[in-house]
Amino acid sequence: MTAGPASPHVWLVPTPVGNLGDITLRAVEVLRVADAVACEDTRRTGLLLAHLGISRPLVRLDAHTMHRAPQVLEQHPRLAYVSDAGTPGISDPGAELVRAAVAADIPVEVLPGATAFVPALVLSGLPNARFTFEGFLPRSGRERKERLAAVAARPETTVLYESPHRLAATLTDLAGVCGETREASVTRELSKKFEETARGTLTGLAARFGAGVRGEIVVVVAGRAVGEAVPGEEEPDYAALAQTWAGEGRGAREIRELLTARGLRKNDAYALALQVTQDA
Incomplete structure (x- = not known):
């Protein structure tokens, strides 16, 4: 990577969730060329940069200080942002920085990388x-x-x-x-x-x-299994549904499939479908 764009630019840089070897080469280069590195915890990020042999100004931008984002972007036009771990913007205030940059018409780039x-x-x-x-x-x-x-x-x-x-x-x-x-x-x-x-x-x-x-x-x-009742939802009136579908001229097989899709057990759906079609 070269010196990067000379114009204002924001990079969201993923950092390792554990093993420091998970940092990408591109992330290291961006951290080196940025005017400053904004982060949630300057001490934690400082340790990471020291491990990487990088010395850049650190600026705190967390949930309590993100309102300062426009001023930080003005002071440091080429800004890299990292969270405590993982990809910024996921369950952290990074998304607010993106909105501030977009509002200021500053290009934003999100690097692929670590997430939990x-x-x-x-x-x-x-x-x-x-x-x-x-x-x-x-x-x-x-x-x-x-x-x-x-x-x-x-x-x-x-x-x-x-x-x-x-x-x-x-x-x-x-x-x-x-x-x-x-x-x-x-x-x-x-x-x-x-x-x-x-x-x-x-x-x-x-x-x-x-x-x-x-x-x-x-x-x-895991997701709710097929046929499992939805919490808080009343069980359908299967008999009434089956009667309605039979009145529409639907066959036993189709009614059985519809009842099964609504959560009725296959055997019960089959018996009910036969009953309403025979009655019809």
């Missing part, structure tokens, strides 16, 4: 063709209950972050809304010496980590 939730999702062994990233759940109140209910209801896998001291409580809450046997995994300390991925049911994982745990945590929760 993708490796944890793959390690879980759960379906990952479609998934929802929840970030951190609210700590309490109605919003937490609503988000937990959303996790329980959605058919795709959910990935979320959690702090070590709240992990057991969150797993217990998830088991309460998703059901005790819902499959999940907990990954902690990714790429570090004590990396661990535990797989099992939400209830089993809550018991396993009930005594406490250390490290950065990623929880992956």
